[in-house]
Amino acid sequence: MLGQVQYLPLIFGLITGVILVIGFYKFRKKKELPAKDKKQIDEVAREIIAKNRQADLGLVARELPAHKKEKQEAKVPLKSERKDLKEALRGTKANLFGRIQNVFTSKDSLTDEDMENLEEILYTSDLGPGTVQRLLESVNDKFEKKEISDFTGVCNALKSEMLHIFQINKESDYEELFNIGNHGKTKPQVWMIVGVNGAGKTTTIGKLANTLSKKDLKIMVAAGDTFRAAAGDQLKVWSERANVEIFFPENIKDPSAVAYDACEKAKAQGIDVLIIDTAGRLHTQDNLMEELKKMKRVIQKVIPEGPHETLLVLDSNSGQNALIQADKFHTALDVSGVVLTKLDGSAKGGVAVGLACEYSLPIKMIGVGEGIDDLRPFNSQEFVDSIL
Ligand SMILES: Nc1nc2c(ncn2[C@@H]2O[C@H](COP(=O)(O)OP(=O)(O)OP(=O)(O)O)[C@@H](O)[C@H]2O)c(=O)[nH]1
Ligand SMILES: [Mg+2]
Structure with a gap:
């Protein structure tokens, strides 16, 4: 009897151990995803790795991990912090x-x-x-x-x-850009905004729309980025903030169809400037370029001399990669000017000189913050005096 009692702690320990092991496996099993979901996640991961390889070559911007991406998509900053x-x-x-x-x-x-x-x-x-x-x-x-x-x-x-x-960079470029309604410019002026993902296209559109609407012009922005799910909503927030009209047909998934309908609508409504957002995130750069070229052709079907501006948005943090992007976009789309964003806090603003020197691309505006007022004309004297 005494001998059996001696073994009790051992037996108790064994039983607890077995319960813990079973519990652990059950818990793990619960957390395991169905094979279908796992496959999808693997595909997305593979896609991100492939895109990041392209990013290393400067062809697209670096893909953010999901948690950061969500944060970025939800973030539509309201106030400008830095202006000087x-x-x-x-x-x-x-x-x-x-x-x-x-x-x-x-x-x-x-x-x-x-x-x-x-x-x-x-x-x-x-x-x-x-x-x-x-x-x-x-x-x-x-x-x-x-x-x-x-x-x-x-x-x-x-x-x-x-x-x-x-x-x-004629100093008048910026003035001329906003000089709508004069010099017999036709209505609507169509501006297409292009660039790799995350460069700051949608934000720049918000800032541009705001600047233009303050001039008592009728502005419409069009949600031509049908690729990224949250893109239209992000543009909507900016359109409300800038107090301009938005063309955002949620049932149309073809960006060229959005561009076409937006041009028709802008024409019918006597809009002064139609600004078209585009996707920066397609599987390969070639696909992106073909899509953008198609959008341009489609715009010309409604407005033969359009788009009047094809503005390439470049993130100054991408340094020399911005030069490679400029080369690709300019060759494909005959870009009319550059908006160099995120100069605030960037150590690579020198790329502005490279863009002007190597591609003769005028820098029409610069982004100096995330807020609606953080868009400035590019003034070469002021720029040079600020970096040297
Ligand atoms: N600091 C700073 N941030 C900026 C500037 N312009 C844009 N951003 C930020 O850059 C991020 C990406 O901007 P988006 O406008 O969404 O970029 P996008 O090119 O439209 O990106 P996709 O739609 O994914 O192709 C956001 O967090 C913006 O707030 C700028 O001039 N300065
Ligand atoms: Mg965008």
């Missing part, structure tokens, strides 16, 4: 001017080593190789002619060459 351009370009200035300043051995004279250091900094500043060469040639030329002999001289030489490059 110098403040917005602080990161870019630190990356360019800051680094140049740091490597110059003396502020009063220049050595060959200084010039070599300058070369290295420029090549790692997202300006693009062609642009760096042009800037270096100009500085070297002035250095050899003894026109510059110190750090300030180098900065001034860089600034002056950048301003030359930016001459394609």
Whole structure:
């Protein structure tokens, strides 16, 4: 009897162990997904990996993980936080001017080593190789002619060459863009907004619509991004905020059909500017380009001289990838100008110089925050003075 009692804790321990093991497996089984769902998740994961490979090549923006994506989709910021351009370009200035300043051995004279250091900094500043060469040639030329002999001289030489490059950015571009209703411009003016996913297209449309509606113009935005489920709703929030009309037919899934109907509707309603949102997220870049080209052709069926603007939205944080994107989009769509977004907090704003130098693309506007008022005209003098 005493012997049996001795074994009781052992027996009790064994029973508890068995219960725990069964419980653990039951719990795990409950959490396991049906095979169908697992397959779907695997497919999505594979798709994201493939897209991210493309992102590494600069063809599309990097895909966000689901939890971050939801956050981004739900987020339609209301207030602008930063407006001062110098403040917005602080990161870019630190990356360019800051680094140049740091490597110059003396502020009063220049050595060959200084010039070599300058070369290295420029090549790692997202300006693009062609642009760096042009800037270096100009500085070297002035250095050899003894026109510059110190750090300030180098900065001034860089600034002056950048301003030359930016001459394609007529300061009137921005004014001209918003000069609707004058100079016999036809109605509606159609603006197509393109760019890779996450670049800031929809946000820019909200900002543009707001700027235009303040000018007492009749504005319509069209939800041409039928690819991403939340895209139309996001545009709707912006349209309400900017107090403009939206064309958002939830039953039409073909973006070209949306563009066509939007043009017809805008024409019939005497709209001044129709701004068409587009998707940035298709399986391959070729598909995206073909889709966008088709949209353009369809717009021309209703408004033969449209779209009057094909604005490419580029995220300045993507640095030299923005140059690759510009190449692809410009070749396919004959882009009329660039909106360079997220300059606030970016250290890669130097890409603006590369875009102007290598693709002769005018930067029509810049995004300096997530708020509705955070869109500014691009002023080359102000820009150059803010980064050097
Ligand atoms: N800081 C900052 N954020 C910006 C700016 N422009 C857009 N964003 C943010 O960038 C994110 C993506 O913007 P969207 O307008 O949704 O980008 P999109 O190109 O329409 O993206 P898809 O519809 O997925 O192709 C959002 O969180 C915006 O708030 C900007 O100028 N500065
Ligand atoms: Mg969008």
